[in-house]
Amino acid sequence: MKTFTLHKGLVVGIDRPNIDTDMIIPKQFLKSIKRSGFGQNLFDELRYMDEGKPGVDCKSRILRDDFPLNYPRYTSASILLAQENFGCGSSREHAPWALEDYGFRVIIAPSFADIFFTNCLKNGLLPIVLSKKIVKYIFDQVEITEGYQLSVDLQKQVVITPSSDEFFFDIDEFSKRALLEGLDEIGLTLKESDLICAYEVEHMKNAPWIFGAIK
Amino acid sequence: MTGKTLYDKLWQSHLVSQREDGSALLYIDRHILHEVTSPQAFEGLRLAGRKPWRLDMNLATPDHNISTDSDERAAGVDAIPDETSRIQVKTLDDNCDYFGVREFKMNEMGQGIVHVMGPELGASLPGMTVVCGDSHTATHGAFGCLAHGIGTSEVEHVLATQCLVTKKMKNMLITVDGSLGSGVTPKDVVLAIIGKIGTAGGTGYALEFAGQVFSDMSIEGRMTVCNMAIEAGARVGMVAVDSKTVEYFKDRQFAPTGDTWTKAVSHWNLLQSDKDAIFDATVKLDGADIAPQVTWGTSPEMVLPVDGVIPDPNDEKDPQKRQAIIQALSYMGLKGGTLITDIPIDIVFIGSCTNSRIEDMRAAASIVKGRKIASTIKHALVVPGSQMVKAQAEAEGLDKIFMDSGMDWREPGCSMCLAMNADKLAPGEHCASTSNRNFEGRQGSGGRTHLLSPSMAAAAAIAGHIIDARFYTETAQ
Numbered sequence: 001m002k003t004f005t006l007h008k009g010l011v012v013g014i015d016r017p018n019i020d021t022d023m024i025i026p027k028q029f030l031k032s033i034k035r036s037g038f039g040q041n042l043f044d045e046l047r048y049m050d051e052g053k054p055g056v057d058c059k060s061r062i063l064r065d066d067f068p069l070n071y072p073r074y075t076s077a078s079i080l081l082a083q084e085n086f087g088c089g090s091s092r093e094h095a096p097w098a099l100e101d102y103g104f105r106v107i108i109a110p111s112f113a114d115i116f117f118t119n120c121l122k123n124g125l126l127p128i129v130l131s132k133k134i135v136k137y138i139f140d141q142v143e144i145t146e147g148y149q150l151s152v153d154l155q156k157q158v159v160i161t162p163s164s165d166e167f168f169f170d171i172d173e174f175s176k177r178a179l180l181e182g183l184d185e186i187g188l189t190l191k192e193s194d195l196i197c198a199y200e201v202e203h204m205k206n207a208p209w210i211f212g213a214i215k
Numbered sequence: 216m217t218g219k220t221l222y223d224k225l226w227q228s229h230l231v232s233q234r235e236d237g238s239a240l241l242y243i244d245r246h247i248l249h250e251v252t253s254p255q256a257f258e259g260l261r262l263a264g265r266k267p268w269r270l271d272m273n274l275a276t277p278d279h280n281i282s283t284d285s286d287e288r289a290a291g292v293d294a295i296p297d298e299t300s301r302i303q304v305k306t307l308d309d310n311c312d313y314f315g316v317r318e319f320k321m322n323e324m325g326q327g328i329v330h331v332m333g334p335e336l337g338a339s340l341p342g343m344t345v346v347c348g349d350s351h352t353a354t355h356g357a358f359g360c361l362a363h364g365i366g367t368s369e370v371e372h373v374l375a376t377q378c379l380v381t382k383k384m385k386n387m388l389i390t391v392d393g394s395l396g397s398g399v400t401p402k403d404v405v406l407a408i409i410g411k412i413g414t415a416g417g418t419g420y421a422l423e424f425a426g427q428v429f430s431d432m433s434i435e436g437r438m439t440v441c442n443m444a445i446e447a448g449a450r451v452g453m454v455a456v457d458s459k460t461v462e463y464f465k466d467r468q469f470a471p472t473g474d475t476w477t478k479a480v481s482h483w484n485l486l487q488s489d490k491d492a493i494f495d496a497t498v499k500l501d502g503a504d505i506a507p508q509v510t511w512g513t514s515p516e517m518v519l520p521v522d523g524v525i526p527d528p529n530d531e532k533d534p535q536k537r538q539a540i541i542q543a544l545s546y547m548g549l550k551g552g553t554l555i556t557d558i559p560i561d562i563v564f565i566g567s568c569t570n571s572r573i574e575d576m577r578a579a580a581s582i583v584k585g586r587k588i589a590s591t592i593k594h595a596l597v598v599p600g601s602q603m604v605k606a607q608a609e610a611e612g613l614d615k616i617f618m619d620s621g622m623d624w625r626e627p628g629c630s631m632c633l634a635m636n637a638d639k640l641a642p643g644e645h646c647a648s649t650s651n652r653n654f655e656g657r658q659g660s661g662g663r664t665h666l667l668s669p670s671m672a673a674a675a676a677i678a679g680h681i682i683d684a685r686f687y688t689e690t691a692q
């Protein structure tokens with residue numbers, strides 16, 4: 001897994017609650033059997049005038065001029081600022097894959113949908129929950145300050161503003177370590193193989209019908 | 216000591232290890248795979264030189280991406296016209312063959328939408344932990360399972376270790392007491408719940424649905440309700456086990472028999488929350504207050520009773536909510552102040568893992584029987600949730616009823632629920648849909664979805680606009 005320690009980058013805001021994973025990456029792109037290459041179709045319907053099709057080069061497509069990602073001042077943004085319930089809907093991990101492939105490393109919002117939140121962490125993409133008030137403050141700053149950048153320090157769990165204000169955020173210990181060290185989660189779990197095997201022996205005694213039925 | 220909730224019990228009995236950092240390793244009893252969220256996971260296994268931890272917990276089927284047209288289906292996987300779809304379905308077949316995962320292939324009896332097929336085969340059973348790379352996995356909670364959707368990295372993790380790294384959720388009890396009025400269905404109940412708590416109301420919680428309305432409800436109906444827990448923000452929705460649950464699983468293909476059955480039943484009968492269990496949040500509704508529901512906007516919480524009036528953004532004081540209403544109305548091509556029953560319908564879709572079981576088929580058929588769909592309806596599709604539902608419906612002659620009315624009877628799959636195959640809306644079309652999401656573009660770019668029950672969808676097909684289905688059940692043909 002990709003590591004995450006420190007990141008400083010340009011912030012772009014999408015000021016709209018309930019952005020769902022269908023919006024982040026529309027379903028026609030889910031037919032791919034790969035993990036990469038989704039960035040050009042990130043927010044496809046909001047970003048382009050025409051309907052996106054898999055395998056089509058996006059360079060010649062006409063961009064919508066009312067979508068923040070398309071404003072020249074945000075072209076190299078790597079921190080996405082969003083509203084409540086970001087990433088709701090389908091469990092598709094293609095959503096974080098697309099965000100990451102586009103170049104985002106951090107998403108800040110007042111709340112995230114559960115499955116999306118987990119999926120981000122598995123892909124070196126850091127979802128940060130900040131209060132509604134702070135998110136509003138950052139939205140305002142981004143609006144009035146061209147080139148507005150934030151720094152994120154995962155070790156210290158803080159978002160640092162250009163004026164050196166620090167906003168603390170929560171993250172569970174396991175995810176923090178996984179991100180900082182780029183852990184192979186499967187490898188880590190397999191280290192507990194003995195526990196899994198011991199559990200299985202007990203489980204088989206208690207609930208034998210669970211085992212061996214599907215052949 | 217205070218009592219435990221059903222969720223607490225299932226969590227406890229599947230806990231392999233509680234780690235110091237707060238994460239936990241949970242044992243997974245059933246893992247269901249489909250073509251869209253599994254290829255990268257199998258690829259990951261291959262690259263790391265790993266193999267599935269054990270095979271008898273896994274079950275696969277293609278559903279999301281396959282055609283529902285009978286000629287195309289009959290032509291087989293190699294003839295799938297869209298190349299990327301063909302590769303994806305073949306990749307699932309190849310991966311299952313290579314790793315030895317039990318798959319119900321595209322045209323095999325048993326194939327169906329993951330959440331329809333699991334229970335009907337008795338592959339998912341009460342008391343199990345069930346995961347699948349699809350957010351509607353909570354469906355299996357209807358019979359006392361701890362079931363939820365996972366992402367592709369987790370699919371790979373479960374394949375390799377039979378465990379999920381996860382954290383305990385909080386408990387929420389949603390009680391619907393009293394009884395439902397005639398013509399009010401499980402879909403209406405869940406839409407009313409979402410309307411009440413909102414699409415993020417359940418975030419971080421495992422929901423348990425309880426009360427008279429759920430005791431009275433069939434297992435299929437409970438599946439419809441649990442299915443949409445995710446639309447209330449919750450990964451998990453569940454209903455306790457009762458005698459109906461046990462009855463439902465008798466003689467299912469993968470269900471135990473003989474002495475093991477008896478043992479299993481005595482185990483399942485304990486799957487309820489304790490009387491003194493404490494929930495972190497509780498919500499109450501009265502069944503008698505629930506009317507048939509219809510969504511008018513682009514989020515499942517934008518829902519109203521069929522006799523409702525679409526909100527006028529000018530009446531909304533909260534600026535963010537006002538903006539959301541304006542945005543939704545503009546996308547939906549609707550005006551505030553319009554009667555729900557004045558919404559015109561172009562397309563009707565009866566299907567999806569929310570409402571494609573046999574009782575959904577029966578409910579829809581009972582409305583259209585002896586009637587014709589309105590001339591303004593461009594297409595009305597009925598897509599059974601599985602090969603078994605299809606066979607049963609055909610044995611009951613429901614396919615004829617649909618076709619006689621002018622509806623199209625299709626092959627099982629996800630179809631227009633997410634429009635990954637050719638079944639999709641054209642921009643601007645209004646669809647009366649029994650699926651679970653009315654997000655922008657969900658059923659096709661620019662398409663406008665109205666979520667409702669199977670009988671309400673069938674009624675809309677006859678009327679050509681949204682109408683209270685009870686109008687047809689209460690008037691003779």
Ligand code: SF4
Nearest residue numbers: 351567568629632633
């Ligand atoms: S019918 Fe829709 S919600 Fe259900 S499994 Fe298929 S795509 Fe997912």
